[in-house]
Amino acid sequence: MATSVYLSNPTVTINSVDLSDQCTAATVTYTVEALENTAFGSTARTYTGGLANNSITVTLYQSYAATETEVSIYSLVGTTTTIVLKPGSGAVSSTNPSYTLTGAYLESHTPINASLGELSTIDLTFTGGTLAKVATP
Amino acid sequence: MYIIVSPRLGTPGDKFEPADGINVQALIDGGLISTDKPKKSSKVKEAPEEN
Numbered sequence: 001m002a003t004s005v006y007l008s009n010p011t012v013t014i015n016s017v018d019l020s021d022q023c024t025a026a027t028v029t030y031t032v033e034a035l036e037n038t039a040f041g042s043t044a045r046t047y048t049g050g051l052a053n054n055s056i057t058v059t060l061y062q063s064y065a066a067t068e069t070e071v072s073i074y075s076l077v078g079t080t081t082t083i084v085l086k087p088g089s090g091a092v093s094s095t096n097p098s099y100t101l102t103g104a105y106l107e108s109h110t111p112i113n114a115s116l117g118e119l120s121t122i123d124l125t126f127t128g129g130t131l132a133k134v135a136t137p
Numbered sequence: 138m139y140i141i142v143s144p145r146l147g148t149p150g151d152k153f154e155p156a157d158g159i160n161v162q163a164l165i166d167g168g169l170i171s172t173d174k175p176k177k178s179s180k181v182k183e184a185p186e187e188n
Contacts, residue, residue: 102158
């Protein structure tokens, strides 16, 4: 059985900025909302596809240094951007597909998320937009 | 025309061409790219000869 083990290979690009070396977790959620169309005479609930409602969630180490996390993220709050995720750092292929969320909205960011004795991390959720999967070079 | 400042976007000094959906203003605000034009070689004007 083939499985995927994520070590250090995934690539995360937010607004064209490669933040892979600051990222510890990433989730792409591909959703098409379910609209119920059950009617009289039905013996079970049935649904049809509605609007897409995609999201990408990432966890990044916080860094205030030049060209690092904070300056890359802070100005994106309240705007839309493009995020690209790949399971591996190699070329795009059927076994290393690229997922691009275009027009994704960043509602909030926690510039300071500090705990004594721990590395500071931030969790970002980009919502909305159009998700495209590319599996060919 | 945009110039790459941060190595996280590419080679610093190279031209940056934003793809569709990229928030260019956020990149400028963060100092990740600049709107500077490539520097031209400086020309030194010779002092006019005095008669």
